[in-house]
Amino acid sequence: MSKTRVVIxxxxxxxxIGGDVASTWEALLAGKSGAKLLTADWVEExxxxxxxxxxxxxxxxxERVKAxxxxxxxxxALVAAREAWADSGLADVELDKTRLGVAIATGIGGLLTxxxxxDLLQKGPRRVSPxxxxxxxxxxxxxNVGLELGALxxxxxxxxxxxxxxxxxxxxADQIRLGRADIVVAGGxxxxxxxxxxxxxxxxxxxxxxxxDPERASRPWDVDRDGFLLGEGAGVLVLETYEHAVxxxxxxxxxxxxAGITADGHDIVQPDPTGSGAERAMLQALREGDLATGxxxxxxxxxxxxxxxxxxxxxxxxxxxxxxxxxxxxxxxKSMIGHLLGAAGAVESIATVLALHHRxxxxxxxxxxxDDGVDLDIxxxxxxxxxxxxxxxxNSFGFGGHNVALAFKSI
Amino acid sequence: xASTEEIRxxxxxxxxxxxxxxxxxxxxxxxxxxxxxxxxxSMVEVVVAAEEKFTVKIPDDEVKNLKTVGDAVAFxxxxxxx
Numbered sequence: 001m002s003k004t005r006v007v008i009x010x011x012x013x014x015x016x017i018g019g020d021v022a023s024t025w026e027a028l029l030a031g032k033s034g035a036k037l038l039t040a041d042w043v044e045e046x047x048x049x050x051x052x053x054x055x056x057x058x059x060x061x062x063e064r065v066k067a068x069x070x071x072x073x074x075x076x077a078l079v080a081a082r083e084a085w086a087d088s089g090l091a092d093v094e095l096d097k098t099r100l101g102v103a104i105a106t107g108i109g110g111l112l113t114x115x116x117x118x119d120l121l122q123k124g125p126r127r128v129s130p131x132x133x134x135x136x137x138x139x140x141x142x143x144n145v146g147l148e149l150g151a152l153x154x155x156x157x158x159x160x161x162x163x164x165x166x167x168x169x170x171x172x173a174d175q176i177r178l179g180r181a182d183i184v185v186a187g188g189x190x191x192x193x194x195x196x197x198x199x200x201x202x203x204x205x206x207x208x209x210x211x212x213d214p215e216r217a218s219r220p221w222d223v224d225r226d227g228f229l230l231g232e233g234a235g236v237l238v239l240e241t242y243e244h245a246v247x248x249x250x251x252x253x254x255x256x257x258x259a260g261i262t263a264d265g266h267d268i269v270q271p272d273p274t275g276s277g278a279e280r281a282m283l284q285a286l287r288e289g290d291l292a293t294g295x296x297x298x299x300x301x302x303x304x305x306x307x308x309x310x311x312x313x314x315x316x317x318x319x320x321x322x323x324x325x326x327x328x329x330x331x332x333x334k335s336m337i338g339h340l341l342g343a344a345g346a347v348e349s350i351a352t353v354l355a356l357h358h359r360x361x362x363x364x365x366x367x368x369x370x371d372d373g374v375d376l377d378i379x380x381x382x383x384x385x386x387x388x389x390x391x392x393x394x395n396s397f398g399f400g401g402h403n404v405a406l407a408f409k410s411i
Numbered sequence: 412x413a414s415t416e417e418i419r420x421x422x423x424x425x426x427x428x429x430x431x432x433x434x435x436x437x438x439x440x441x442x443x444x445x446x447x448x449x450x451x452x453s454m455v456e457v458v459v460a461a462e463e464k465f466t467v468k469i470p471d472d473e474v475k476n477l478k479t480v481g482d483a484v485a486f487x488x489x490x491x492x493x
Contacts, residue, residue, distance in 0.1 A: 065431030126462075130455035 004177045006256040007411065009245050010088025010238030011350050012080040012187075016231050016337050019056030020083055024337075024347075025354050028362035029382055033336050035214035035229055042195040048207045050214040051193045052231035052338030069131055070144060071110035072191030076234035076343070077141035078148065081185055084236040085149060090183065093248055101153035101181035102146040103172045104236070105164035105188035107342030107398070109138030112194055141189045145236075153181040159342070161398030162302075164188050165235065166345030166406050170259035172239045182244050187236035187346035198230060204269065208305060218339075219366035220303035220332035221310050221374045228304040231338030235346030237353070254353045257289025257391060257407040264401030271309045271397060275316025278302075281403035282320040282393055289407040291391050293324035296407075298361050298385060298392035299376075300352040303332035304339050311373040313395060318375055328393075329383045330376045331355075335365045345396035349406060352394040356410045359385040413491065415439075418465065418484045425460045426480075429453050439481035447480075467491060 011021045016034025018024035027034075034052040043049045058075035059067045067075055081104070085091055113135040120127040134140060139157040146155035154175060158167040165188025172186035201207045208227040210217035218229040245252055260281035266272040286293065299317060303310050318325050333351050340347055355361050361383040370378065391409040398404075413421075423437035430453045436446075443449040449457065458469050461483070467490035469477075477483045 063431070065429075068429075126459060130452040134452070 005242035006173045006176050006239050007242050007245050008237050008253045008256060008353050009240045009250045010084040010090070011253065011353065012082065012084030012087060012236040013234065013347055013350055014054055014056060014058065014076055014079045015233040015340070015347055016052035017055055019061070021350060023055070025351070028333060028336060028351060029360065031336065031363045031365045033215035033365060034231065035217055035338060037211065037214050046195065046198050046202065048198050048202045048209055049211045050208070050217055050229060051198065052229055053193055054233050069135070071113040071135040071140060073106055073110055073189045074135070074141040074144050076191055076232065077104050077145055077187070077189035077236065080187060080189065080234035080236040081145040081148065084185060084238050088238040089250060090238065097150045098152045099182040100149065100151040101172065101175050101184040102142050102149065102151045102155040103158065103168040103175070103184055103186040104142035104145055105158050105168035105342050106138050106141055107159070107161050107164050107190055108192045108197070110136030110140055111192045111197065115194060115196060145185060149185060151185065160402035160404070161400055162339065162341050162344055163396040163398035163402040163404040164342040164345065166349065166394065166396035166404035167261065169237060169239070169256070169346065169349055169406055170261060170404060173256050173259065176239060176241055183238065183240045185236060185238055187234060188343040189234035190341040190343040191232050192341065193230055193232050201230065206306060216366050218305045218335050220301070220305045220335050220364060221314065221370055221378060222367050223369045223371050225305045225307060225310065227306055228334065229338035231340040233340055233347065234343050235350050237346065237349060252411050254356045254408045255411045257291055257409045258285045259288060259407070260284030260405040262403045264403065266401055269399045271312045272401070273308060273312050275312045275319060277401065277403045278313055278316035278395065278397060279319045281405040282316065282395065285393060285405040285407040289391070289409065291407055291409065293321045294327070295389070295391040295409070296321060296324060296328045296393055297390045298352070298355055299328050299330045300348045300355070300392065300394040301330050301332050302395040302397045304334050309397070311371060313397070314374040314376050326377060328377065329361045329379050329385070331361050331379045332364045333362065335367070345394065345404065348396070349394050352392050352408055355385065356390060356392055356408055359387070361385060415484055415488065418487050419480065421464055422461060422480065422483060425457055425464060429456045429460065437480055439479065439484060441480050442478055443480070461487065465491060
């Protein structure tokens with residue numbers, strides 16, 4: 001059975017280094033960090049006082065009444081979805097909305113709403129907001145984007161921790177290839193910079209404690225890495241059948257080639273140190289995309305700056321691509337934007353798609369000395385990609401042992 | 412005691428804050444749902460905010476009877492005087 005061709009026709013993002021795709025991409029190419037020392041009162045007692053907050057507050061760009069009915073996570077999703085939709089040009093096209101779907105993931109969902117309403121409950125049940133449930137439910141961001149766009153095909157929310165939004169993009173392509181939709185608006189959002197997650201991730205020893213030098217805290221693959229930097233924001237892509245995109249004369253950034261979804265079956269939080277699950281995910285994505293290892297010229301790595309994970313992924317990439325890994329330029333955007341959890345895969349898929357589109361790979365910053373266990377060609381400054389047909393991988397892995405690799409190719 | 416107009420005006424501020432309706436549109440003859448487009452969840456928020464603002468209790472059973480701004484203002488006046 002020949003697969004329906006799926007292409008990317010719209011991009012939207014709001015990240016710690018830019019309020020939209022253009023500013024985020026420019027900052028990625030410039031190697032700019034979004035890390036900051038947090039100054040709120042609740043930070044004082046925390047061992048980890050650094051994070052990568054959104055560059056633009058979502059409440060500055062969403063209408064006031066709309067914003068107060070949305071959790072921060074859904075606010076980010078809406079900002080990114082509006083940009084992606086406008087970018088796609090679909091707003092000006094007459095559409096059968098029963099063929100339009102949404103797949104917006106999250107890792108944690110409406111956490112800030114949950115926390116705020118728990119505080120309100122202490123003052124009495126009457127003080128709890130009647131909007132609490134529709135704001136805190138994990139599918140809230142997807143549902144609100146669906147409502148705004150009038151999407152009447154499936155509106156879905158895959159949840160697999162930090163692999164969530166890669167899973168959403170895979171799901172979107174599946175929906176299109178199964179004939180359930182012609183267009184799916186897909187991505188992920190996360191707005192969880194607060195005391196509880198910073199304390200909880202801190203207790204897991206998952207976060208960098210480099211409070212005295214925030215911009216140097218996220219350092220994937222570097223020997224001195226000591227954990228990830230918590231980020232926030234959203235990324236949204238418009239996936240569309242190639243046929244539909246060409247018929248309307250759409251601008252096409254790249255083609256979605258294939259996805260690989262596997263489980264480590266190893267531990268609830270520790271990655272399998274052999275990288276076997278990640279390796280199988282990458283190989284599956286190549287197979288589904290009819291790609292050879294030699295077609296891959298770029299890898300947007302998950303590389304969060306944790307001691308075990310970064311090496312396990314490097315081993316997995318080496319195993320999956322073999323000798324072809326020598327020709328694949330790897331990069332780790334988390335060195336700049338931090339870890340956006342359930343939005344990470346989507347924002348980094350946008351970076352991957354733009355790398356293919358503009359044929360340039362953004363640098364990994366803070367990589368002073370590469371860990372001995374890492375045998376990859378890592379970009380530490382901008383790197384040009386070859387002309388002709390090229391392809392790239394974007395990896396996302398999540399607590400729970402979830403591995404989702406996506407393959408994209410130039411068009 | 413607050414006058415009818417003072418209560419209407421304060422209530423209009425609440426409705427504006429919660430639902431974004433211009434304060435000048437929140438007049439006594441207007442229906443919350445049909446004219447002002449205040450949905451059921453926002454209505455609960457309006458009621459809770461009004462209880463706090465006017466120091467009154469508005470029982471859940473009573474809310475369905477508050478169809479217009481005038482109904483709400485009259486209820487608040489009665490509750491304050493009672």
